[in-house]
Amino acid sequence: MTTSQTTVVVTGLGATTPLGGDWPSTWSALLAGKSGVRTLDWDDLDKLPVRFAATLAVDPSEVMPKQQLRKLDRNQAIALIAAREAWADAGFAPPAPKKGRPAEPAEGDTVDGDRLGVVVSSGIGGLHTALNSHDVNRERGWQRVSPFTVPMLMPNGAAGHVGIEFGAMAGSHALVSACASSAEAVGYGIDMIRAGRADVVICGGTEACIHPLQLASFGSMRALSTRNDEPERASRPYDKNRDGFVLGEGAAVMILESEEHARARGANVYGIAAGCGYSGDAFDIVQPEPTGAGQSKAMRRAIQNAGLEPSDIVHINAHATSTPLGDVAELNSIKAALGPEASAKVNITGTKSMTGHLLGGAGALESVITLMALKERLVPPTINLEDVDDEVDLDIVRGEPRPLPPGPLAALNNSFGFGGHNVSVVLKTA
Structure with a gap:
């Protein structure tokens, strides 16, 4: 049984961000000092106060099948992308297929599902789904609204999908605290292991809400930079000429593990949470x-x-x-x-x-x-x-x-x- 004195280590990393479609490319871009901010390619862009954002470097449609994407909000899709990368990076075997299909032999370590937890947070959840589905209902009628709408828009949807895919039965959680949401997810993941509820926790955060409504709302608050002529230079912490933040999207996931569990399977350890x-x-x-x-x-x-x-x-x-x-x-x-x-x-x-x-x-x-x-x-x-x-x-x-x-x-x-x-x-x- 683990206790509050248990050392919690990080054994896997995954991300998809404005700087790269995975963690290694994101890290390389960070060290190179690259900007992931770019002008948006939207119709009627001139009607918005802000015309740029930090959009994903690799769109989910490039790495996930269309059939699966139809049932996922964008924030859920990228959470799964990051979680899959982190899971593989930690040296775990791919999850078994669902719905009774036999699993193909796969290399990697396994973990008892009753000792595996998930904490994946989103501050806003499925904004695109909520707004697009409202438009479909208004313009085309309720019969054309997807039956997946509610699961796609709920803020715990990403945590749910990650938990289902990897068979996490120790608990699946989605803490919502605005821009502190996924930092709180990391803390909760640490606590799950220290409390003895899990040996391994998939934890992280996701957000994908670059939408005209967000730009209009944050713009109305005067919270966003309006440096439309040079967006790559718009986010400038500590500079005298900073004028607001830049809206971004992306997901990042860490595999947390008790040190005892990680040592027993000979896992690579990045550091200590x-x-x-x-x-x-x-x-x-x-x-x-x-x-x-x-x-x-x-x-x-x-x-x-x-x-x-x-x-x-x-x-x-x-x-x-x-x-x-x-x-x-x-x-x-x-x-x-x-x-x-x-x-x-x-x-x-x-x-x-x-x-x-x-x-x-x-x-x-x-x-x-x-x-x-x-x-x-x-x-x-x-x-x-x-x-x-x-x-x-x-x-x-x-x-x-x-x-x-x-x-x-x-x-x-x-x-x-x-x-x-x-x-x-x-x-x-x-």
Whole structure:
């Protein structure tokens, strides 16, 4: 039986993002400082305040059959793509076919379904399905609405499909906390293993809601960058001329495993999912609490949950959305959480400058990025940072990747969401 003292390791990674159709291509693009932001190819684009987004580098239709895609919302399809990659990367055998068909012999390790859990989150769920189905009902009648509409639009749909495909019977969960959703999924996955509910957890996040309604709504809030003439330079955390975030889409999945289970099967270990911290601002549905106290609490609680001290943190993948107020507020929270001496030594990066903001999928992707930065001892840069804001007084990695020192390393990934949800994840070298 596992306990709260159990070490939780990461044994598999998968992703499909604006930078690449899998994790290796995404990581290579991050180190190269590439932007995944591009102008949208839509009709009536001139009617929108924002005409660009960070769309997927590889469309799901290129890797999944049309018959399967008809029953999946886009966010569910890309969650399955990322989960399949992570599962194979962890060295597990492909899942057996469903509906009584015999499984073909397959190489790889197996896991007891009663000891396998799923936590895959989405902040918004099947937005495309909901809106498109509404249009079909209005224009063509209820008889033409797909019977798969509700399963396709529900926010737990991605978790459900992943759990069904891999036979996860320890529990299938979908935490929804806006842009902190999939960071919270990582924390819940850690807790499932520590509590003895599972030996292996497929955890992560997904979001695919680049739609005119989203651009109009966020545009009306003045939350999005309007740099329509040079979209690849629009996401620019910490820059004096930042004017809002860039909407993105994508999915990322990690395979979490108890160290005991991973060692028993000789699994490759990327690093340790060491802990997670949470807090609620209890302030406003959109605006963060102005002192940053909630964000600081989440970071401190994460460090404590991991059994570390603030001085152990060498790197932070910041929430850093490229909004005028949010970026500097988070830096102030970091200083309050770590203290002046520790925060002055931390390497901070804002990878949303390249991926855009994946909303509910951001925390999982950035946790994967943070883990790989520790394993490779190389922090991806913040791009488009040309004129550093006068209020930025911490060390931002910019221009080129930054090497990390030898020895044991620990890092934070921060995710903050509408509603006052604050989540910090701690990753460590193995």
